[in-house]
Amino acid sequence: MQGNMMDVQLTVPTILERIRTQYAGREVVSLLVAGRDEQGNPVPHKHRTTYGQVADRARRLAGGLLGLGLTKGDRVATLAVNSFRHLEAYLGVPSAGLVLHTVNIRLHPEQIAWILNHAEDRVLLIENVFAAMIPAIKAACPHLEHILVLGPTPQPIPLPGVRDYDTFVQESEALTRYPDLDERDAAAMCYTSGTTGNPKGVVYTHRSTVLHSLASAPKDGLNVGEADTVLPIVPMFHVNAWGLPYTCAMYGAKQVYAGVFADGRSVATLLQDEAVTITAGVPTIWMGLLAELDRAAQAGQPYVLGGLERLIVGGSAAPEAMIRAFQTRHGLSLLQAWGMTETHPLGTASGVPYGVDASSDEAFTLRAKQGRTVPLIELDLLDDQGQRLPHDGKTMGRLIIRGPWVASSYFKGEGQSNFFDLDGQGWFDTGDIATLDERGYMHIQDRAKDLxxxxxxxxxxxxxxxxxxxxxxxxxxxxxxxxxxxxxxxxxxxxxxxxxxxxxxxxxxxxxxxxxxxxxxxxxxxxxxxxxxxxxxxxxxxxxxxxxxxxxxxxxxxxxxxxxxxx
Amino acid sequence: MQGNMMDVQLTVPTILERIRTQYAGREVVSLLVAGRDEQGNPVPHKHRTTYGQVADRARRLAGGLLGLGLTKGDRVATLAVNSFRHLEAYLGVPSAGLVLHTVNIRLHPEQIAWILNHAEDRVLLIENVFAAMIPAIKAACPHLEHILVLGPTPQPIPLPGVRDYDTFVQESEALTRYPDLDERDAAAMCYTSGTTGNPKGVVYTHRSTVLHSLASAPKDGLNVGEADTVLPIVPMFHVNAWGLPYTCAMYGAKQVYAGVFADGRSVATLLQDEAVTITAGVPTIWMGLLAELDRAAQAGQPYVLGGLERLIVGGSAAPEAMIRAFQTRHGLSLLQAWGMTETHPLGTASGVPYGVDASSDEAFTLRAKQGRTVPLIELDLLDDQGQRLPHDGKTMGRLIIRGPWVASSYFKGEGQSNFFDLDGQGWFDTGDIATLDERGYMHIQDRAKDLxxxxxxxxxxxxxxxxxxxxxxxxxxxxxxxxxxxxxxxxxxxxxxxxxxxxxxxxxxxxxxxxxxxxxxxxxxxxxxxxxxxxxxxxxxxxxxxxxxxxxxxxxxxxxxxxxxxx
The missing domain is CATH 3.30.300.30 (ANL, C-terminal domain)
Known part of the structure; x- marks a missing residue:
């Protein structure tokens, strides 16, 4: 017997429509590069806009891209830092039925070209600070038809197909009726870091993007609401910045983007000046922030971060010592989260469970683990023979994962050995060695190859x-x-x-x-x-x-x- | 281009597995009827169990029901109050691939029989306090094969097919491998109140149940997490108690059930003794609570409700005066929510938007509206000719709604005139007259027929x-x-x-x-x-x-x- 609920598809345009109709006045703040100082270091300029304007420009971007002749499923690459323009692409590209392909700006130019060619991107959105790469990219990627430059350049770039993004957006008609989308259509893609072999493409769907936002927003996850101000330091070119741009838009949180300014002092200043409540980044970022907070406190001029409720740490494990240092020296709470490019990324978060005193050693030990699954994610452990292992907090096994935002294959069918069936269900082999305990806490012991x-x-x-x-x-x-x-x-x-x-x-x-x-x-x-x-x-x-x-x-x-x- | 995410189905067993593997120690507290006092009033007995035990018994219930020969899609009715046993049915029945059909205990016995016959229920779970109805129900519903009585009865009921629920659960084998479920399979059903014509059945799917829980849990909705203790006064026989039993289980919140004890004094005592953080009910319940809180305060013995963060009010509109009274006299925050049987029910919630001072008149005016949509829900207004009306906060129109947990039809295809297409998309006509403003606040003006x-x-x-x-x-x-x-x-x-x-x-x-x-x-x-x-x-x-x-x-x-x- 089937139920009789509407078959409404879970798609990115519903997120875009939320900021347009409910949260139009909420701000988006971006640190842009205003120029260079005498040492050649970038000088920040703070840009402020609203969700209403972002939504309008995202719909213009969508309309403009379709006007270029792109059709459903075509890939649009970005080589960009965190900013409102990148957010417009996050919302506008999938809402046009196209696929947002975020490329890691830290890769070697040859790897970037390899990835652009492998994904067969037709359009590239490139940050003005990387404009010098354009001739080389054009030469290496002949199928790239259009390049839009994000932000002003000192002089126009006189190459065919290259134009200014802002002008393009302004001159385009807004898309007001979204294409018919199936929730299993591709919305975005991201390549794995490829520490072994070539990078592999993970293609996120509209469904996985929406479900990931819904499941990660509640209290014991990211805890995002309209009153929040969120600073995702985690780059938007890497696994959708942990989904935060989408999750924040869905729930109306103000977003703050640091652009290229990720050093401890810039981050601490931004956290203070914008009254950030939630931020997210890799341990390296928090090491830098910790040093800066310590320095300022010792200098008798501590930062005022009273509203900062949660620093989310992921990408690699945050040592317990770091978690303790933030908590005891600055009263700041690090929440460890775990995931992979193949898992969108949120798989687990490591809050203190009910019944454990937050100041106890047990609490810090648990917080240094990767944590418990968010809803709809399942984890298990296998031995070398593929048999399930006990969840006793001691037995180490190969960590496998399944869920509606976990990859079932890589782009073009590569790397199939990472995906397998167990008792009739599909799973992904993370390549990690981990333990799981009776309460569901997962603790990564090692990459299988590093064990x-x-x-x-x-x-x-x-x-x-x-x-x-x-x-x-x-x-x-x-x-x-x-x-x-x-x-x-x-x-x-x-x-x-x-x-x-x-x-x-x-x-x-x-x-x-x-x-x-x-x-x-x-x-x-x-x-x-x-x-x-x-x-x-x-x-x-x-x-x-x-x-x-x-x-x-x-x-x-x-x-x-x-x-x-x-x- | 399709994405390559796993096709993992959104189903109720994933919620059951979460309380079993992550939240087994979290409590479920129920006020049961221990007997009657001299005036014939029920005397409460407080029952405590855990999610671990509820999960075990839910899986036994599932196994037992399949052992009776029920097959996928068969309906299992409940005539029950809020308690841990009802929660077991919420989780166990859909996990067996069966359909949980909650029946309103306040209906006239003839209406109850009509609904049981219309839904073709094969099994009925009936609360011991209603056991006197069993002979009449059996006589009126010949297709009912099995009746399980929830809770002890003074003596066994010597009727064929009638047995004790607890014994049945204890003697059944737990279901450990769930049937293959499509997320669009029916999970639960509930009949509309039928103020016009016969009641009509709304059939919820596994997908709609899971999505409703995900979308309603975050901060600006129900704000449920593991550390919370939730008292749903709203009956479990009515629209899944606003989804709270599922949402709380998904996120590990302790649940408290008041059973038949919904008077102001019982509720206030339960809120205080169990340190409830979130509660939900209709305005009538809160009128009773308010009177009791006022009485106790005037008597110099106020209740201690320091941890009570949110009283969710729905079912009918809470007057602004009531919202103000709770806030100003007791420091308690009422959150208005709106929905219908056809919408699972959560459609909107009416928090104070960012930028509005919570103590201002504007805030109270907004809180007395029905509020803004939760993610994935769309609202619009139509005039008598079916044309869309402006969202200006003034123009009244017929309120229509769409979303993945909104009905697309009634059971057996009745009442089709309530469902219609607009610009190629399906909508449900709520029968309400409302306004929508620029920020998305919806305000119901009337039932169309009451205007x-x-x-x-x-x-x-x-x-x-x-x-x-x-x-x-x-x-x-x-x-x-x-x-x-x-x-x-x-x-x-x-x-x-x-x-x-x-x-x-x-x-x-x-x-x-x-x-x-x-x-x-x-x-x-x-x-x-x-x-x-x-x-x-x-x-x-x-x-x-x-x-x-x-x-x-x-x-x-x-x-x-x-x-x-x-x-």
Whole structure:
């Protein structure tokens, strides 16, 4: 028996219509680049507009793109920072039935061209600060028919097909009747970071975009409402800025965009001046903010951030020490969230469960995990034979995920081995090793490929890294496997100390020893000036492994005894 | 171009699995009937259980029902009050692929039998307090194969097919693998109150149930999270208790059920003792609560309700005076919400928009409207020719609604004239007359059939009623049309004064005159002891109109002059 509810499709135009009809007066604030100072650093200019104007321009953009002859499903790429113009593309492109393809601006130009060609983008929206790349991109991507430049340029770019975005929008007719859309039509796409092999395209649907916004908005997730002011530091070129531009628009929250200004001082100032209530970014951003807040407090001029309710942290794990530092030194609450490009991204959030005292050690331990699923997301653990493992908080297994905003394949059918059936249901293999506990808390132990297999047992590099990074002299740490004749692999800590500080292997080991079985402890520590970071801010462990695979504990700073497996 | 997201269906079992795997320790509290006192009044007994136990029993109920031979789409009726057992049915019945059919216990037994027969229910879950009805129901509904009695009875009921629900659940095998469900399969059904013609069945889908929960949970809607304790006074037999049992389960909020104890004192005590944060009910309930809170405060023993963040009011319009009374006398915030059986029910909620001072008159005026749509719901206004009307806050029109949890038809295809196409999209005609303003605030003026048409212009009976009910001597008021030889219809106020108080027509008219055009003011007032109320708590205006249609202002308490249309 079928029900008799309307078959109304879940589509992005419904979000666009909400800001137009209910939240037209709510603000969108963007830090744009006004010019350069004498050192060549960008100088900010604060731009203010409203949802009403954004909606009008988004509908003009939609109308203009269709006027160029684009048809349903055509891809429109962006190479852009966070700003109101990017938001217009977020809303306008899918509302025209086209596909918003956000490209990571931190990639190498050759990778950018590869991705633009692979996605077969017909239009590119490019930020004025990257305008110098246009000739090279045009040369490498002959199928790109139109390039719209976001923001003013010192002089016009005299190349065919290149025009000013603002002029294009102003001169276009607004689309007032949206095309018929099926909720399973493509709305947006984003490529994975591709630390192994070529990047792969994930194609989000209108349905997944709307459901992700609905499910992530409530209290125990992002907690977004009309009275909020949200600063997504997480870039809009990466997994839809965790869906925040859509979620905020759906619920009428004011949005603030930092553009290229993501340093601690710029972020702290913006949080204070715009009375931000919710912000979101990767741990690196919060490290910078923490340093700035500490500095200002020590200088007796602390920032006033009384209304800041929630700093959402994701992209990689936030160490417990960082969560504690924000809470105890500044009264600010970090909420850890977890997801992937393939999961839109929100999979879990790690609030304190009912019944646990928020100031207890247990609360901080839980908050340093990846957390519990948002509604409609399922997680499970598999062993190497594909059997389900217990959710006991201890057993490590391969983390698999399913849900209505989880990818079922990559663009053009690539990477099929990541998708599989289990008991008649489709799942995605995250490539992570994790535990799940009785309350549903998920804790990532490692990327499967980064896990250290020592004497047939698994050692989590992530746990060791978090523990080592809590040491006051440590800036950054990566724990990787080095080859070992007896145990196959043994952990090696690669550490960058804080400026002007030093630390020894023995000091680090005694610092972390109380928290681990003896055989987990790294056999050696390498001190280095720099650890390689990829385009999405993650440590490139592959490079470190190539460099240190044959490192032996005998050549380290110290030569500890063979690992004791008695515990 | 289609996206490549998983085709995971939105179904009720995902809600059941959440309380089982993430919120198993969260409580469900129910006031049950322990017996009767000397006056025959029910004596409460407080029952406590957990989501873990509810989930286990819901899965046993599901397994047991399938064991009786029921198959997908079969209807399981409930005649039950709010309690954990009803919650088990909410979760267990749809998870078995069956359809939960909640029946209004306040209907006349003949209407109940008519509805059970119309829905072709195969199983009935009936509360022990209604057990006396079982023989009559069995006689009237020969197709009812099984009756499960919720809660203990003084002695077993020796009728074939009748058994104890708790025993049935205990003895059944839990369903651990849910049937394959399409999200458009029926999950639940509820009949309209049928103030005109026979009741009509609205069949909710799994999809509409899940979407309704997702969209209603955020901040500006119900604002439900794991830390909340929610008391739905609104009955579970009526439009799924506004979806709260599902929404609370999805987000892990503790639930409190008042059973048959909905009087002001019981409610106030329960709010205080269980530290309720969110509660929901019709205006009548809050009138009773307000009186009790006033009494206790005057007696110097006020209730302690510090954690009570939100009283949601719906079902019929809450007068501004009531919203102000709660806010100013008790610091409690009423949130008006609007919906219908056909809309699952949540369509709008009326919070204070960003930028309006919460203590201003404008804020209270807005809060007394029905409010703005929740995501995915669209509203519009039509004139008598089916043309769209402006959203200017003044123009009254027929309110139409569409969205993924709005009915597209009634069960068995009845009442088709309420559903129609406009510009290729399906809409439902609410039968209400409303205004919509530039910010999206909807304000119901009247039921179309209750609207007073005077000299070709419309007069809103609801506006007049709300204004009159703000008078301190008035308990209840209905404004209806009386026939008028010159103007076709003129408004008549039917008023019940508060106990021991009286009021004259002139007093009422001078009290409300500043707020209305002169020709809107009622020509006469009838004072009466009682105003007829229907099974869902709404005034039966049809009965009043039958009684007073030919009433003439000349026979009233006063005889005012003919209406002055100069304004």
């Amino acid at each position: 250290i297999k020592s004497g047939g047992e698994w050692i989590s590099s992530v746990d060791l890294e978090n523990a080592i990074m809590a040491h006051p002299a440590v800036n950054l740490c990566a724990v990787i496997a080095m080859d070992d004749p007896k145990w196959d692999e043994r952990p090696l800590a690669v550490v960058t100390p804080k400026p002007g500080q030093s630390v020894t292997h023995d000091e680090l080991i005694s610092f972390i020893a109380p928290r681990f079985a003896k055989w987990w402890l790294p056999d050696a520590t390498v001190l280095t000036d720099s650890i390689p970071i990829g385009a999405t801010g993650k440590i490139l462990k592959r490079e470190l492994r190539d460099q240190y695979r044959s490192y032996s504990s005998t050549q380290g700073l110290v030569t500890p005894a063979a690992p004791d497996r008695s515990e | 007073i048409k005077s000299g070709g212009e419309w007069i809103s009976s609801v506006d007049l009623e709300n204004a009159i009910m703000a008078h301190p001597a008035v308990n209840l008021c209905a404004v209806i049309a009386m026939d008028d030889p010159k103007w076709d219809e003129r408004p008549l106020a039917v008023v019940t004064p508060k106990p021991g108080q009286s009021v004259t027509h002139d007093e009422l008219i001078s009290f409300i005159a500043p707020r209305f055009a002169k020709w809107w003011l009622p020509d006469a007032t009838v004072l009466t002891d009682s105003i007829p109320i229907g099974a869902t708590g709404k005034i039966l205006k049809r009965e009043l109109r039958d009684q007073y249609r030919s009433y003439s202002s000349t026979q009233g308490l006063v005889t005012p002059a003919a209406p002055d249309r100069s304004e």
